[in-house]
Amino acid sequence: MVMFDPPHPGExxxxxxxxxxxxxIAELARRLGFARETLSRIIHGRAPISPDLAVRLERAGIGRARTWLGVxxxxxxxxxxxxxxxxxxxxARLSLG
Known part of the structure; x- marks a missing residue:
């Protein structure tokens, strides 16, 4: 079920x-090898989660990359x-199958 107003994944x-x-935030950024400023922008909803960050979160054991990107x-x-x-x-209706 899709939420009406989904949260930013940084939330x-x-x-x-x-x-x-x-x-x-600084410690998470360090452990993920990510710039603190960039991670802070994501966490505060001012930048999107990138595929690179999603993969790093998964490798750190924080969810699955596809889930982060889906959110x-x-x-x-x-x-x-x-x-x-x-x-x-x-x-007009197209048949793409």
Whole structure:
């Protein structure tokens, strides 16, 4: 079931992962080999989780890369749906199978 307003994956890192591990953003960044500033932007919802970060989180034992990217995609799609879009003229039904 798709949530109506999915959270940014950084929110999960900030509210669930960091407290569970008992570490700071700086320590998580160091252990993942990631720039602290970049990780901070992600954790505060100002940047997306990249495939590289998703793989590093998985290798660190913090979820699966595909799950992190799926959460990011859900968030990104919801943000796109909320933005004004130009009028789109639908094509006739295509059979792509």
């Amino acid at each position: 999960t890192l900030r509210e669930d992962v960091l407290p569970a591990l008992g570490i700071s 990011q995609i859900d968030y990104d799609l919801r943000q796109a749906e909320r933005r004004p879009q130009p009028p789109i003229e639908p094509f």
